[in-house]
Amino acid sequence: MIGAAHKQSGFLAALAHRLSGIALAVFLPIHFIALATALDGADALDRFLIVTADPLVKLSELVIVLALATHMMLGLRVLAIEFLDFRERTLTALSTCIILVLGVGLLFLLNAG
Amino acid sequence: MSALLFVAQRVSAALLAAAGAVHLVTILYVARSGLTAGDVLGRTHGNAWLFAFYTLFVIAVAIHAPIGLRTVLREWTPWRGIALDVAMVAFAALLLALGLRAVVAVFVA
Amino acid sequence: MLLVRIWRGTTSGRFQVFAVPRRENQTVLDVVTQVQREQDATLSYRFACRVGMCGSCAMVVNGRPRWACRTRVSEAARDDRLQLEPLRNFPVVKDLAVEMTEFFDKWRAAKGFFEPGTAPADDFAVVSPGSSERQAADAGIECIGCGICHSACDVVAWDKDYLGPAALNRAWTLVNDVRDQAGEERLAAVSGASGCVACHTHMSCTKLCPQAIAPTYAIAGLKRAIVSRALRGAT
Numbered sequence: 001m002i003g004a005a006h007k008q009s010g011f012l013a014a015l016a017h018r019l020s021g022i023a024l025a026v027f028l029p030i031h032f033i034a035l036a037t038a039l040d041g042a043d044a045l046d047r048f049l050i051v052t053a054d055p056l057v058k059l060s061e062l063v064i065v066l067a068l069a070t071h072m073m074l075g076l077r078v079l080a081i082e083f084l085d086f087r088e089r090t091l092t093a094l095s096t097c098i099i100l101v102l103g104v105g106l107l108f109l110l111n112a113g
Numbered sequence: 114m115s116a117l118l119f120v121a122q123r124v125s126a127a128l129l130a131a132a133g134a135v136h137l138v139t140i141l142y143v144a145r146s147g148l149t150a151g152d153v154l155g156r157t158h159g160n161a162w163l164f165a166f167y168t169l170f171v172i173a174v175a176i177h178a179p180i181g182l183r184t185v186l187r188e189w190t191p192w193r194g195i196a197l198d199v200a201m202v203a204f205a206a207l208l209l210a211l212g213l214r215a216v217v218a219v220f221v222a
Numbered sequence: 223m224l225l226v227r228i229w230r231g232t233t234s235g236r237f238q239v240f241a242v243p244r245r246e247n248q249t250v251l252d253v254v255t256q257v258q259r260e261q262d263a264t265l266s267y268r269f270a271c272r273v274g275m276c277g278s279c280a281m282v283v284n285g286r287p288r289w290a291c292r293t294r295v296s297e298a299a300r301d302d303r304l305q306l307e308p309l310r311n312f313p314v315v316k317d318l319a320v321e322m323t324e325f326f327d328k329w330r331a332a333k334g335f336f337e338p339g340t341a342p343a344d345d346f347a348v349v350s351p352g353s354s355e356r357q358a359a360d361a362g363i364e365c366i367g368c369g370i371c372h373s374a375c376d377v378v379a380w381d382k383d384y385l386g387p388a389a390l391n392r393a394w395t396l397v398n399d400v401r402d403q404a405g406e407e408r409l410a411a412v413s414g415a416s417g418c419v420a421c422h423t424h425m426s427c428t429k430l431c432p433q434a435i436a437p438t439y440a441i442a443g444l445k446r447a448i449v450s451r452a453l454r455g456a457t
Contacts, residue, residue: 010425010438011376018185018422025178025204032211036218065140072133075126081423082123082442116452119419119445188380 013095017074020067027064069102118180125177132170157219164220171212179205224295226253227305228265232314237305238262250283250290250298254306254318267318274432277368281318282307287373289432309373325372325388332385333411334392339403347401359398362391362440364433371427371437383416387427387437390418394440397447409444409451418444 073095080086114122143153157163179201187193224244227237240257251269258265269279272291279290283298284305298304312320329335349356371387372378378386385393393412396402412418421441428436 008426008429010423010429014422014424021178021181022185025182028174028178028208029211032208032215035215036211065137068133068137072130072137076130078423079123079126079130081438082445085439085442085446087436087439114415114419116413116419116448120449120452123449188377 009096013074013077016070017078020071020074023064023067024071027067031064066099066103070099073099073102114180114184121176122180125173125180128169128173129177132166132173135166136170154219159220164216167216167219168213171209171216174212175205175209178208223302224253224299225303226257227303228254228257228317229307229314230265230317232316235314235317244295244302248295250281250288250293250295250304250306251279253295253304254290265318266316275366277366277370277432280309280368280370280373282309282373287370287430289368289370292432309369311373311375311378312369320369322367322369325369325386326367328385329367329389329392331411332389332393332417333404333408334389334396336396336399337402337404337407343401349400355398355400358440358443359395362395362435362437365391365435366433368432370430370432371435374426374430376424376426377420377422381416381420383414384420385412385417387421387441390421390444391435391437391440394443397444409448412444413448413451418448421445 077095182204183197183201186197224242226240226242228240230236230238240261242253242256242261245252251272254265254267255269258267267279267281267290269291270276271278274289274292277289280287281290282288283290283293284300284303286298287309288298290306295304306318308314308318308320312322312325315321351357351360365388367388369388371391375384375387377384390412393408397405397408402408418441421438423438423442425438428438431437
């Protein structure tokens, strides 16, 4: 599936968009379940969140946040091409930069928090 | 994906772009300022605006995610037809149910 | 010496290696011609104009679909090696020649043809060349049906029913032709599940079209048109 014609920006953008979307679709039910433990009081949520202090879970959190940023940015690219008649070339570079900036920022902020 | 599904997908995408940005900023703020779960729940408790915002968010997600997943499954797996559509409607129902339950949870907690 | 791996057979087959003398200003078409005339007369390939006007010689050269006659060996060869394959996403007739029927069937299915209507026009249509519609049409009318975009498209590979960038680009040029009388039918033809909505803006078609046509933007235009149509139908 990955041939010479695929080492180009449009395909990579679409692939990242698709993979981040799948990640979010898998993550969201878990996220909703976690939040709903607040029904049993803040203690229950805190207890649940202690679980999430585990480094592997923290990493998953970071991945999900980046997945959201990626999916959103690349989704905006699609909307711009389809509805604003945006002529792409620079936009992929632009959105890649924004993702990177967001990613770096998030990395920093999440570690600080 | 028919024309109407396409419209639903793109409209929900635009809504989620706005709502997602707000949510992302909020999460960053929470992470940065070291709020505990109790603190956050204190702010969401009884907050009608937040309730409305996240309800809209959940509905948009319940529309957007299954349609997107359906396209991926049709193109990358042999799964297609009525069976896939039923599964995606079920997924939408799951997201809606779990999502609204979570919104209610942080509202009443 | 060039080492050239050429696909032999149909969908199943094998690569056959030929050694071809390197020449100055050599194109891939020169290479296959040399092989067919001086080494193996059973090699099958297509060409016609040999000057980049007809699109008959389209094939995959080192993984990229391009015109053999317009591909210089000096630019395409890697370490004096070339790999030549038939276009992807087409049934293979033999060696480097592919079956174009389904490609043009999809063109027809997208209503990629002009419909003059049953009543003859009273007078010549006045079409301003600077109008946005005419400019949109002009951007896509130089398509010669070479099939490179169809070969490059991932969605064509993933969805057998997808109409494809060439057919949809042609449909868009006709949507913008003010003289055409089949606007509604054409939009209906491209609004299906495997119509314009199936495009995921990978943009391989736009990147690789030798005529510098951008099917992606034509398809985006179709998407906007069918959204308007769907909303009109709903209200």
